[in-house]
Amino acid sequence: MASTRKEPPDLAALLRQKKAQEALAAKPRFIPKKERERLEAEKKAKEEEEERKRQQAARSSNTNGAFPNKQVSSAQPDRGIPTGPKAMRNPVNGDRPHRDDARNGQTNGSRQDRKRGRNDEEERKVELERMDEAELRAKYMGPVVNQSTFSAKKKRRRTAANKFNFDWDPDDDTSRPHDPIYAEQVQPLVRLGGYEMTDELIQRKAEAIRRGDPETGEERARQLLEQHERAKQRAERKNLGKHWSEKPLEEMKERDWRIFKENFGIATKGGLIPNPMRSWQESNLPRRLLDIVADVGYDEPTPIQRAAIPIAMQSRDLIGVAVTGSGKTAAFLLPLLVYISELPPLTEINKNDGPYALILAPTRELVQQIESEAKKFATPLGFTVVSIVGGHSLEEQAFALRNGAEIIVATPGRLVDCLERRLLVFSQCCYIIMDEADRMIDQGFEEPLTKILDALPVTNEKPDTEDAENPQLMSRYLGGKDRYRQTMMYTATMPPVVERIAKKYLRRPAIVTIGNAGEAVDTVEQRVEFVAGEDKRKKRLQEILNSGQFKPPIIVFVNIKRNCDMVARDIKGMGFSAVTLHGSKTQEQREAALASLRNGQTDILVATDLAGRGIDVPDVSLVVNFNMSSSIESYTHRIGRTGRAGKSGVAITFLGNEDNDVLYDLRQIISKSSISKVPEELRRHEAAQNKPQRGGTKKIDEGGFGGKGAGW
Template structure:
């Protein structure tokens, strides 16, 4: 039975075609290996097609060459003997390629093929000539080849890669000549020009001779000579611009070098006619004998305050020195003072009772004795006498020390006023005044005693309040006999209004020297703060710190109240540590014994009030602990300044509590300015540390802060 054929469904075929078209139009994901295989096949096909194309070109070129070589002949060519064309079958016998490419049954002239298989030089020349003729024919009928690119991507890639990011230069390209032997010993044009020493005077004389000798062009030649000489001088001056100030001689220092020098040491000066600072002791203009003493004492390099203050003081200028604690202020005012005294007549039986030549005032007994000890290191080898006048010793004892006179007196203001009122001392010939820690003296109520002392000085040698006070020649001369102008210096860490008032009244056109930023701690002290409330918790934390072994003795622990000194000291002794105390209720002998015990290593820990916060120098203090935060940021700055002195490093740990909210902002600011300290997160986020308090409270009584009462009467 025959099966009936069903015709195809047109709609189904259309749907199928559309589906295939849609499938073909959709992007098909091809794996990487498949893509690589397809790419390889494509390249192989292209390579095969290119090879076949080249073979076809070679075959056509060979056929063309044979046709040209065997071209038409009258006897045996394309035409017959009678000049007629051969038939197509006869033309097939004409060879169309090399013998190796012809079929084996091909007939031809075998001798001719053998001859062509061994071409000679004539054949080569003929072939070259034919190719040349072919090129001329092609150019004649088809025109010359134009816009033919010679670009090669490979050549460009190699050329770019060879020169890309090549920052070195060839030694042959160096055009400088510093090592050329011809220029090795070239004379300096500043000193040699045309074979002569061309100083300014010689150039002027030579220019004048040219003008006289050549009336016509002499003026122009002389002008050119002077301009050339000026250019040579400027070139020689520029040669030193690239050197550091430490590599230059003093006479080669420019204004830019001095500016860099001051920036390196944090020196800022204010005032008129201020001399440049000294770079070393050899450039200080101090007497050789005094420099030898400085070397023997161990002062290798001057500190910044010494670099800036000593040249100013040697010019008989009044001076205000603002420097952080532990910056070497004592030697800065002692050395010029000794130079001043050495120029005065020595003390004898006639003038020994007319008073000292110089007076040094300090706020505390301990600082006075420290200055006295330092001054004797320099004054005793020179034959000068230094006497201290402080409370705690009987007036008879101090009067006995003054029986033979003294060139230098170091005193506290309160006891010195007592000596003046009892006529134990006069200032008839005193013309050199130094106030050390002037802000501290004002804080302790010494404004009135300071005024009495300064008013007791002779007035006949006061400096004029004019520009003459800035003239070192006028201020260094003698007024008549042995009298000289009074020289007043004030050293302080801060400049409160009362200190400025005294400075304006008694100083004449002073030069102001500021080292670093006034009121900031030194960068050698690492500041740490810890929020610990309660005495018991603080004592336990203090015990952990002292017993950790991280800090070598001596250590200073500061408290705010005198009675806390003894309590904290007893606890420290119970932990097995040797300790001494220092506060205002101790006698002078007890204070001196406590400091001596710490300095000579008999005791490891000193517990003190703010009495030890200013000017007291205990060598090599590794740690300062503020058991109680002081009521002012200035007192905090001076407390932590007991460590990190003389360029050494130290650590200061401060315990904070809720009672210290008034100083949290200030302490955060001063810690943030330190390069080696970090503000803890608790202090950074504390509410009281976000803005400076506006109310003026928070100041504690003097009795609570350090044991001082009134004008220093209880601690003298």
């Protein structure tokens, strides 16, 4: 059998193999964590074994090799080499360390070595993990580029190095509060010649002048004292630095009045407008009327009263624009009583010629409220106040007018009925007040209002000239007993229709605006919640009422009359007493409902917008808009039922998709309140971003002018 010949290796193949091995060795090899830990443990064990062998070799060489030929004698003790600090501190048998001490020193040394080895091992593990994380991050996320080297600490250090330091050394303080010279210094009175002088210094200077100048010193000293006295009087007249509340009326300057108006939010327009009154004592009202004001409990006048009463006392026509609950009733009642007090009393001859003053209001409830307030002031003065509203028979109202009345308070619809049936004339009427004029226009009373104003006598109309701004001319009598007619209009907003009526029937009126017209008062905290559906709203209403945060009386507003009874029935089911107020109620039912709420017999009133204007129920803590009103003006008057007379209140409004048209205005009016916060849901709502473009909107009128079921 032939023997096989062995082929020599291929040189090219060997070179390729070697090159592949070198390339493989050059590549970084990824080692799993467990494998690295195993290799690290083996390496550590090998190092410990080598360290142990070195220590054993060192101990054996020290024991056998140190002084091999030296004989130890009992006379000369062996002084061995110390092995540690303990041998030097506690020598045993002279200077030789104890055997146990040496062994303990060696044990401690090995223990420290092992501890140092463990720390090094932990550091190596942390470093390996960090390297692995960096390798994986570079593999999957790429290399780190554009890495910022910004350091906030360095920047602060650089900035602080160049920043001016405002601190100062306390040693640099030049004041001397405990120095007796400064403590006893007399306050200067006048500034003369660029420096301040006191009475004492002036006397010293005058005396020095007399002694230094025997010839003319007396005259010069006298002139100096006179100049000082004049400067003192001039400084006292100016009263610089005093607040307006600390000054008497005759020392008030234009700047003081400007600050006064800004403090109370008073803005006026028109010619020859008098300054506001600061207190009741400065109002120029008769003493008897001021005593009645004190008895009623009006301690301080409200802003509208401060501004309007002095103007009305000068027989000026007036337009008062103020938020609801601002005290407008007393603002027009007090000047009215002063006006008619100067007219002849009603007798058998003139009692059938009609009243001296006429007050118009949009709703029966507001009329009766004005009548009640007017009787507080008018009855002690001997004047008669009669109200004419729907819901009562005309015969009954004619009977109330049989002896005449100086003041009549009426709704426009029923008053037109009385005029058409010849139950009333206005032959001597010379004082007209239209309260809540914008509300009367909204309720469709523009035509009845025009009829009433056209029925007034024209002989006492003011001229439409600058004479209408002259208090002396407008206060004089015409023909012995008559006076110029005075017309006043109070409103919360000024729509174009109201402006047209004011331009036609008022003569050069003074315009008083308190705050911003159409805005809610700052004493009402406005809250809104998006609650869809009647059932969810009733549940949420129950949670609010059961929370105990709000004490009665509470008013709940709805939009539709039939919802009043339904919501009231549900509230009674929750354990609360409730009454309703809407246009389908008779006058007796309306009066009974308001009386029960005011007397505390009922906790909650459920009403339509009929109760939104002018109704004054004291201490209403909460207003709930179960249904959001269709206009922002109605919303403003609704929430104005709380937070009245300077007290605080809360208004909670439930919103739904049907209220998109008013969300923008609602957001604006809440954002202007200083104590209310616009919720994020309303802020981001699409409908609240832009004001909606409205075409012609059809108003819903729930009634006419009088009778059962009329009005709101």
